[in-house]
Amino acid sequence: MSDGTRAFDHDPVMRDEIVATFRDVPAGVIVDATLGGGGHSEALLESRTDLRILGLDRDPAALDAASARLERFGERLITHRCRFDELDAALADHELTELSGALFDLGVSSPQLDRPERGFSYRHDGPLDMRMDSDAPWSADDVVNGYDERRLADVIRRYGDERFARRIAAAIVGARPIESTTRLAEVVTAAIPAPARRTGGHPAKRTFQAIRIEVNGELDALPDAIDSAIEALVVGGRIAVLAYHSGEDKIVKDRIREAETGGCECPSDLPCVCGAVQTVRIVRAPKRPSADEQQRNRRASSARFRVAEKIAADPGADQTDIIESTEID
Numbered sequence: 001m002s003d004g005t006r007a008f009d010h011d012p013v014m015r016d017e018i019v020a021t022f023r024d025v026p027a028g029v030i031v032d033a034t035l036g037g038g039g040h041s042e043a044l045l046e047s048r049t050d051l052r053i054l055g056l057d058r059d060p061a062a063l064d065a066a067s068a069r070l071e072r073f074g075e076r077l078i079t080h081r082c083r084f085d086e087l088d089a090a091l092a093d094h095e096l097t098e099l100s101g102a103l104f105d106l107g108v109s110s111p112q113l114d115r116p117e118r119g120f121s122y123r124h125d126g127p128l129d130m131r132m133d134s135d136a137p138w139s140a141d142d143v144v145n146g147y148d149e150r151r152l153a154d155v156i157r158r159y160g161d162e163r164f165a166r167r168i169a170a171a172i173v174g175a176r177p178i179e180s181t182t183r184l185a186e187v188v189t190a191a192i193p194a195p196a197r198r199t200g201g202h203p204a205k206r207t208f209q210a211i212r213i214e215v216n217g218e219l220d221a222l223p224d225a226i227d228s229a230i231e232a233l234v235v236g237g238r239i240a241v242l243a244y245h246s247g248e249d250k251i252v253k254d255r256i257r258e259a260e261t262g263g264c265e266c267p268s269d270l271p272c273v274c275g276a277v278q279t280v281r282i283v284r285a286p287k288r289p290s291a292d293e294q295q296r297n298r299r300a301s302s303a304r305f306r307v308a309e310k311i312a313a314d315p316g317a318d319q320t321d322i323i324e325s326t327e328i329d
């Protein structure tokens, strides 16, 4: 194991299920839109010799670590630093026109969380940073010390599903300037009523998640990225997405459903007459990691997994089929 690999040690969530998802896709290129430490890509490259990976990440430390870990695969791995909603440009840069697969393993990696200097974690003392892309112009400091109380409360509620968002926002504003992750965690914890502090993990977890999502615009980039990936798939190619909170998962579900129905709004008990074109079918895959994996890997516990497969364009798809195949929620 190289130093780069050790420095980016991340246990890939649902690794076996992801390998199984891409087992029968046509030979060609899979975009790993969230390359991270390259754990999923490594498993995919090992599973089939006729696959190549285009690995995207906005974090240069992740690209370095993945390149070191996957060096033995030579030209079967191409890495590219960008946001995943810049997929079209990345494909053009590498003269690629179609994909056999697309994988999104959303959110942050364990090494990003575990390195105090990245400022992602309430467990370590670090600066209020939380940028995945170290060149990004603004950081957690701008949100924590710059947003007005109402906007802060809105972020914490929307991206953290935090019911005490208003109290937390008021406490943060009252404690400014806040200069470290430890101080932020203290302020948030103190703002939550004592009985609620004892349930649901660390009291600051949801607020840190919310601020991280805001800093990195994580939900803004997702719809376009999923649409572009689906568009680029060959027939029989698959898109697989691991989401870690409800806001992410809802976007994934909506974009896949849009591709599945072609945007058809005809009554569900009648044949489609609006000319909508169905471009994917939902693949029934295990929706959650196994209980064993959830126990073994802390990150896996909130994962939601969705898979869809590109089909030959089907104008006027029969609505009855569409309803049946979306029953997985």
Ligand SMILES: C[S@@+](CC[C@H](N)C(=O)[O-])C[C@H]1O[C@@H](n2cnc3c(N)ncnc32)[C@H](O)[C@@H]1O
Binding pocket: 010, 011, 012, 013, 033, 034, 035, 036, 037, 038, 039, 040, 041, 056, 057, 058, 059, 062, 082, 083, 084, 085, 105, 106, 107, 108, 109, 110, 132, 218, 221
């Ligand atoms: C959960 S980790 C991926 C871990 C990877 N599957 C593995 O096995 O090592 C998510 C990675 O995606 C990157 N990322 C998150 N959002 C991104 C975006 N919008 N564009 C590009 N990379 C992104 C993060 O920097 C992080 O390295």
